[in-house]
Each structure stands twice: as C-alpha cells, then as structure tokens.
Amino acid sequence: MSKVLVLSPRDYPPLNTRPNSPLDFAHDDLTPCDDPIFPDLPPLHHGHPDVHLRNGILAADSGAHPDAERAFFVADLAQVYAQHLRWRACLPHIHPFYAVKCNPDPYVLRLLAALGAGFDCASNGEISQVLAIGGVDPDRIIFANPCKAISFVRNAAKMGVACMTFDNCDELFKIARAHPRARLVLRILTDDSKALCQLGIKFGAPLDAVPTLLAKARELDLDVVGISFHVGSGCYDPSVYTDAVRRARTAFDMGAAAGYRFSLLDVGGGFEDALFEQAAVYLTDAIDTFFPDRSEIKIIAEPGRFYVSKAFSLATNIIARRAPLELSSGDPPPAEQPSVMYYINDGVYGAFNCILFDHQVVQPFVLSMGGSFHVAATEPLHTSSVWGPTCDSIDCVCPTTQLPRALRVGDWLGFHNMGAYTVCAASQFNGFQVSKVVYTTGNFKASEVRSILAKFATEIV
Numbered sequence: 001m002s003k004v005l006v007l008s009p010r011d012y013p014p015l016n017t018r019p020n021s022p023l024d025f026a027h028d029d030l031t032p033c034d035d036p037i038f039p040d041l042p043p044l045h046h047g048h049p050d051v052h053l054r055n056g057i058l059a060a061d062s063g064a065h066p067d068a069e070r071a072f073f074v075a076d077l078a079q080v081y082a083q084h085l086r087w088r089a090c091l092p093h094i095h096p097f098y099a100v101k102c103n104p105d106p107y108v109l110r111l112l113a114a115l116g117a118g119f120d121c122a123s124n125g126e127i128s129q130v131l132a133i134g135g136v137d138p139d140r141i142i143f144a145n146p147c148k149a150i151s152f153v154r155n156a157a158k159m160g161v162a163c164m165t166f167d168n169c170d171e172l173f174k175i176a177r178a179h180p181r182a183r184l185v186l187r188i189l190t191d192d193s194k195a196l197c198q199l200g201i202k203f204g205a206p207l208d209a210v211p212t213l214l215a216k217a218r219e220l221d222l223d224v225v226g227i228s229f230h231v232g233s234g235c236y237d238p239s240v241y242t243d244a245v246r247r248a249r250t251a252f253d254m255g256a257a258a259g260y261r262f263s264l265l266d267v268g269g270g271f272e273d274a275l276f277e278q279a280a281v282y283l284t285d286a287i288d289t290f291f292p293d294r295s296e297i298k299i300i301a302e303p304g305r306f307y308v309s310k311a312f313s314l315a316t317n318i319i320a321r322r323a324p325l326e327l328s329s330g331d332p333p334p335a336e337q338p339s340v341m342y343y344i345n346d347g348v349y350g351a352f353n354c355i356l357f358d359h360q361v362v363q364p365f366v367l368s369m370g371g372s373f374h375v376a377a378t379e380p381l382h383t384s385s386v387w388g389p390t391c392d393s394i395d396c397v398c399p400t401t402q403l404p405r406a407l408r409v410g411d412w413l414g415f416h417n418m419g420a421y422t423v424c425a426a427s428q429f430n431g432f433q434v435s436k437v438v439y440t441t442g443n444f445k446a447s448e449v450r451s452i453l454a455k456f457a458t459e460i461v
Ligand SMILES: *Cc1c(COP(=O)(O)O)cnc(C)c1O
Pocket: 099, 101, 102, 120, 144, 145, 230, 232, 233, 234, 235, 268, 269, 270, 271, 302, 303, 304, 305, 306
C-alpha cells in the first residue's frame, strides 16, 4: 500500500516555545460564530486549541466564577476531521461506524454524521442519542452489543435499527421473539492478547461454535448477514488483523454451508493512532488475500479511539501541594522517589478514569507557571507525583513524573490525548463535577470543518 500523508494539527510549535504574553493570541479570532451552527450546543470557537487552553486559564485566573479554576477540556474538531481524512486515505473501501461509547460528544457525533460515518451503538441510550441528531438513517446504525436486554431488542425494532450482533443461542431466541426481521451479524472470537483492553473474555463465539449457532438461526428463520470481530481495544500489534480476517473467512464459508449468503464483514475497532497506517496495511492485505471477490460484500469497521483520542486536551489546576509522608521528617528523598505531591482538580473518578478502566498512562505538561505561559527548558525539575481531588487514595493520576521545582498551587497542568474513554465515563464522586468542554474548529481546514457542519445543520432542520 502506498505511503499516506499524515495530517495532524498537532504539528504546531509546542506551547512553551511561543512568546510569553497573553497578547500573542490577540490576533486569533476566538469569538464563537455570531450565527451558531447548532444553537442548542455550547459555542463553537475559532482558533488553535492551545490558544483556548491559555484563554481558559486567563478567564479562570481572573476569578470571576465561584469555581473559576475548574478543569476544562478543549476539543479540536479539526483533529477529528483529520482522522477521518486519514481513514479515507488508508481504508477507502471500509465504511467506518464510529463506536459511540468511546466519546458520545454531541459535536463529534454531528461532525461524523455529516461526514457520512455510521455508528456502532451498544444501548437504547446510544441509539436514541444518534437518532436524535436528525439526518441519520437507522440503517447507519449497528447495534454491536452481542448481549442485549430483550427490551432493548424490542426498542431497536421500534426505532428501525435492524443490524445487530450476536454470539450465543439465547440472543437468537430473544431476537426471534422481539425483532424477527433483524439483520444479524455473528461476532466471532479472535486473538485479542495484543490489546490494552481484551474483549474476548466477554464476547465472541469461537469458530467451532459457529455451525451450531448458524443452524439454530436457520431453524428460527433468522437472517444472518455477516461476521464481525474485535481484536481488542488499544491493539498494539496490528498483525493480529491477519488472523482475525482469516477466521472471518472460515466463518463466511460456514455460513455458505448453512445456506446463508453473507454480505457484511465488520472488522471492529482497536485502531491505535500511532499504528493506524500499519494496521491499515495488514487489514487491506488480509482482505485482499481472504476476500479476493468482494463484489457482493460490504466491509465496515467500528473505530472509536482512533477518531477522538488526540482531539481532546485537558487543563487542570494545581489546587494543593504537599510532601510525601515519609519525607515529612526532613530526610532527603531517594533520587527516584517523588519529593512533592501535586493535587489537581480532575482525577480517576473524573476524566482520568481512563487510567483505571482503559489502562492508560498519562503524562502532564506545564500549561502555566507563576502566571506565565512560558516555561524555560532550563527550569530545574524534581520527581513529582500528581493526584486527583477526591478523598480516595486510589485517585492517583501520575505516580512519578518530572515537573519544575517552581511549580506551585494555582499553576496549571495540561494533558494531551484525552478524547477516548475519558469524559464519557467520568463520575461526580465526592461532589466533583465533570469537566466542561470548550470547542474549537482549530487551525487545520477550519473553514472546511465549519462548512461541513453548517451544511449538515441545514439538512437536518
Ligand atoms: C469498544 C468497541 C469498539 C471501539 O473500539 P476502539 O478500540 O475504541 O476502536 C468497537 N466495537 C465494539 C463492539 C466495541 O465494544
């Protein structure tokens, strides 16, 4: 496969190499559109996300609100758009069905709807959320949860969502009762040992169970239309797609033996940003090898993380600082032990739930220190730990990292790549609110993104 140009709006100078003055972004037009594209949604700003990180900090430091210093996300929709262009360049024959659970952000859903993506929904709530946008036909939804409550199956029928996955016999009985005209996709088990989040322990029929399941589906007069798999979320060895597609081929042949003519191959999610081009090559080669004749097969995927991970950054305020207990005696710390603990105002019960649930390791960078956005590269560092705001000791964001010695309460730490499996699973444990999102169309093809959204908005009224 040919090498693909990777478009990334992150290719800007890092924050701290820029001039040290709030005035340096006076040139950026930060005002939201006078004419909001979606009047019911928060404003959609112009300008580079870094500018909005700084702007949010300046607004907070002016202290106008009771919770002035609260943490906030900046979402760059241009980054989501860039990922879509990357997808289309690398996998032009695979139709993406965005996995809503990864980040059901209203702007992200609208942009992807406008770009023609489909949606992978796992519940009534997600189906309703996608259909409520308007302009998304229920045909563009796959109900990709193999184990559904019967009321959810009934509701899918009512909403006109016909495509759904299954991996067990009971599901077939439920669907035969509640949605006999459904178009079923059999989720098979594949090797997910090379992924951060293995899904095979919960879902997927092993190949040797496939003939029995298909015979049962036949007996119940159900329409099975294809095969799906998921190599695991956060897949770090994209060569596993080869074996997954090979197994899907075997399942297609089992389908033919059972009298079905499958027309859908769903290659699931698992696409990691950094490995995407590599994954696309493995996938394309495997599909060429095992499905050389694709004239009657539609191929879809269910990417989640790939679309949103890089699009969201989080700004957090240092609300407290103290010495680790064992250091309070005044003894110097062993070199590698943190010598200071920083407490920030979002944690593992909020946006950083990705540390617990999604096995992520996060690294902070200094957004502002001592009222300045400029941190000299020569700034002396010390080993530090970073903690969330709740009273639970599990609420540790970063057990050890290097941060400037001069960092104090009131300074701000930033985190990139906070778009996947973060906002969506944040709780309000201990009375801490979920961090709000500031939206921008960024600097990369911003006017294109706005006109895509604006056109979509006029189509759905
Ligand atoms: C979570 C999930 C996805 C998305 O996975 P990513 O690794 O975020 O791409 C896709 N399909 C199903 C069925 C899922 O459960």
